[in-house]
Amino acid sequence: MPEQLLFAMEVTLNGLMAGVLYALVALGFVLIFKASGIFNFAQGMLVVFAAMTLVGVQQGQVPFAHLINTIFGTKVHDFGWTVPTFLAIIVAGAAMVFVAWIIEKYILHHLVGQPDIILFMATIGMWYFMHGFAPLMWGSEVMKLDVGLAQGLNDPVLNATEALFGYGFFLDNLDIVAAVIAAILVASLVLFSQYTKQGRAMRAVADDHQAALSVGISLRFIWVLVWSLAGVVALVAGIMWGSKSGVQISLAEVALKALPVLMLGGCTSIPGAIIGGLIIGVGEQLFEFAIGPLVGGATQAWFAYVLALIFLIFRPQGLFGEKIIERV
Amino acid sequence: MKMKKLAAAAVATLMVGAPAMAELVFPSLSYRTGPFAAGGIPYADGYADYFTLLNERDGGIGGVKVSVPECETAYNTEKGVECYESTKGMGALLYNPLSTGITYQLIPKATADDIPLYTPGYGRTSAANGNVFSHVFNFPANYWNGASAAVNYVLSLNNGSLEGKKITLLHFNGAYGKEPIPTLTKLAEKHGFEFNAIPVDYPGQEQKSQWLQIRREKPDYVLFWGWGVMNQVAIQEAANIRFPMENFIGVWWSGAEHDVTPAGAAANGYKAVAFHGVGSDYPVFDDIQKYVVDSGKAAGNGTNVGTVIYNRGVYAAMLVAEAARKAQEIHGTADITSSMMRDGLEQLEITDARMKELGMEGFGPAFSVSCENHGGPGTAAISQWDASAGKWSLITEFAPSDMDVIQPLIDADSAAYAAENNIAPQCK
Known part of the structure; x- marks a missing residue:
């Protein structure tokens, strides 16, 4: 088999894996948009906050240590204990539920009935607030995230492709784990929304707030539920991305990777987020492989948006988005 | 009142x-x-x-x-x-x-x-x-001293000859990251090594395609001009593809404790150019x-x-x-x-x-x-990360850079700036 074809196959495989990671971030956007029509600009910061909380709890770090030390002249930094990973994940998940409750109680509750653009602006405000609040709570240092996930070259894939093609493919163990977790997450979310009472209520709210209210569904509960789910998805995305780079404020930038996925997959479809992520992942990696060297490289940042725009021209609602028809 | x-x-x-x-x-x-x-x-x-x-x-x-x-x-x-x-x-x-x-x-x-x-x-x-x-x-x-120091170090590892060697620069795709390219291009001509540059866009959270390219092209050494999250990701990706960490050399802005600690033991042996003690x-x-x-x-x-x-x-x-x-x-x-x-x-x-x-x-x-x-x-040394001890150490003395290559580049670039801005020489 020609060498270039083998390389292209390897790039495609890795593009699919990168796409899964993009999709993990996009899922959080989709959940909130689907249920409330809010495009949550702060989703990237939820990823940061969730990951910081996980590491902070895991390492027994004192929240707001810098602030406490400045005010009281103390020198506290950590409690002197570490928390088992599983327990730390549970605590971080609970923290995200608490954040969801705070957001509903103090922001969204006061904006019921406001135009979508107002809700969108509120999430921009939340982004900026959390951008300051997260480092204030956990510090600005790069935090090492270790939840025991394997990283690096996957030897079975390497050996199998070496034996088959004479060229061993690179595949990151962490990407394989991310793909499995994403599949479980999507399946769970689909089952939850299809087969549980709360899930059906969530879909009802997504279809029509007023109608849902009229049959006794609590809008407040559904919003807390949806933001909690988005927070948990953010925690999963934070674990995956944070394992690669350490946890730091720039993790919020991964949201930029989710935007073309949403444009392509549609803002209201969970499977759309996955398919969109895969198309963007493969598209940008193959483009960089084939065309990147001819145009100076580093094409991924903009090519994903070009690809999404092309789809948008032909299908504005995205591949799986709902086409909204308004009758006069 | x-x-x-x-x-x-x-x-x-x-x-x-x-x-x-x-x-x-x-x-x-x-x-x-x-x-x-x-x-x-x-x-x-x-x-x-x-x-x-x-x-x-x-x-x-x-x-x-x-x-x-x-x-x-x-x-x-x-x-x-x-x-x-x-x-x-x-x-x-x-x-x-x-x-x-x-x-x-x-x-x-x-x-x-x-x-x-x-x-x-x-x-x-x-x-x-x-x-x-x-x-x-x-x-x-400055950056050009840093690039030259890295090449001098690599020369010292190869008995003074880089003929037939391949050196890749992985760099931030902006003014800072592009700074060493002219120097490295000249040094490649002088020492006969093959040089190519691979850019990474801001913020550098995703570098999969760059590291796949490095894996395919198999450079002998990778020099690195990164900052921020780009550093941590690059070091982790280098470890992922099993690139020999001792052949991966960052500039001084890519060689701090917080750059290597997220990768843990995998970062052991990573090197960085330094212009001061550690x-x-x-x-x-x-x-x-x-x-x-x-x-x-x-x-x-x-x-x-x-x-x-x-x-x-x-x-x-x-x-x-x-x-x-x-x-x-x-x-x-x-x-x-x-x-x-x-x-x-x-x-x-x-x-x-x-x-x-x-x-x-x-x-x-x-x-x-x-x-x-x-x-x-324009002197610089090479530092190396010891993951088990959790510290950087200087592994060379501070040594001069190749001013025969750098000075003409400084003269040319500053002369262009002087011409653009009508600046007369200030030194008598």
Whole structure:
């Protein structure tokens, strides 16, 4: 088999894996948009906050240590204990539920009935607030995230492709784990929304707030539920991305990777987020492989948006988005 | 009403009192927030703590206290320029903008305002030509020195020959990251190695395709010009593809503790070019601990003392302080102006004996600055990360870079700048 074809196959495989990671971030956007029509600009910061909380709890770090030390002249930094990973994940998940409750109680509750653009602006405000609040709570240092996930070259894939093609493919163990977790997450979310009472209520709210209210569904509960789910998805995305780079404020930038996925997959479809992520992942990696060297490289940042725009021209609602028809 | 009177009296007292309290003002354009805060915080802490040490231990410089007002730039060029404009009226003697982008914007402004810029290890490399850049100083080393130092080191590992070797530069896709390309291109011609550059766009959170390309092309060495999250991801990806970590060499902005710790043991052996000492095994840090940290006057919580970027802040502050001392000596006054400060920088002389007096023996090279040479000696060493010990160590001496290649590049770039801006040579 020609060498270039083998390389292209390897790039495609890795593009699919990168796409899964993009999709993990996009899922959080989709959940909130689907249920409330809010495009949550702060989703990237939820990823940061969730990951910081996980590491902070895991390492027994004192929240707001810098602030406490400045005010009281103390020198506290950590409690002197570490928390088992599983327990730390549970605590971080609970923290995200608490954040969801705070957001509903103090922001969204006061904006019921406001135009979508107002809700969108509120999430921009939340982004900026959390951008300051997260480092204030956990510090600005790069935090090492270790939840025991394997990283690096996957030897079975390497050996199998070496034996088959004479060229061993690179595949990151962490990407394989991310793909499995994403599949479980999507399946769970689909089952939850299809087969549980709360899930059906969530879909009802997504279809029509007023109608849902009229049959006794609590809008407040559904919003807390949806933001909690988005927070948990953010925690999963934070674990995956944070394992690669350490946890730091720039993790919020991964949201930029989710935007073309949403444009392509549609803002209201969970499977759309996955398919969109895969198309963007493969598209940008193959483009960089084939065309990147001819145009100076580093094409991924903009090519994903070009690809999404092309789809948008032909299908504005995205591949799986709902086409909204308004009758006069 | 009573409160208003009290407040007015307090303000009046401050206004009357201000001119009497002469201070040497060195604004710190820091970034403690934003995506690059992990690097900005220790630098700002080191820079501030050294001046605090001088105030607490020596009563300032030449008997005049030092003031280091901080202005947050978040590593944003527009904010950096705003910081410059808002602080220059405080009697600023010098700016250390800590950003190549901000430096480029400030060069014409600061020159017009007669305020020197000090950009150690960053900024516009050709500013080393003092004949053109009268108010910019970038001693003791610049990016091109760094690139040359890395190649010299690789040469030393290969018995002085790089014929047939392949070197890849993985770099931030911006002005900073592209700086070493001309030097490395020339060095490739000179030493016969194959050179290619692979850019990574901001922020560098995703580098899969770049590292797949490196895996396919199998370079012998990868040089690295990154900053922020790009550093941590690159080191992890290098480990992922099993690239030999000892053949992966970053510039000094890609070689701090926070760059390697997320990858854990996998980062062991990673190297970085350094233009100053590492660790806290120098007497100056004992003084910082005693006079600054223990007395609760540190800019941070004291945990950064002795880390790579903190040390860089300390080193920059020390050289600024020595230049201020020189300016006081030249002009016979302790209360110097920014113009005098520029003269002090231009006539700065750092000897080994002085470094020992300062408690920094061997921390940096001995050198002198001149009207023509604002770039200093251009010496650099190689440091290496020991993951099990959790520390950086210098594995080479500070050695000169290849000025036969670098000087013509400096001359050409600065001549182009002089022509564009109608700048006449300043040195007689």
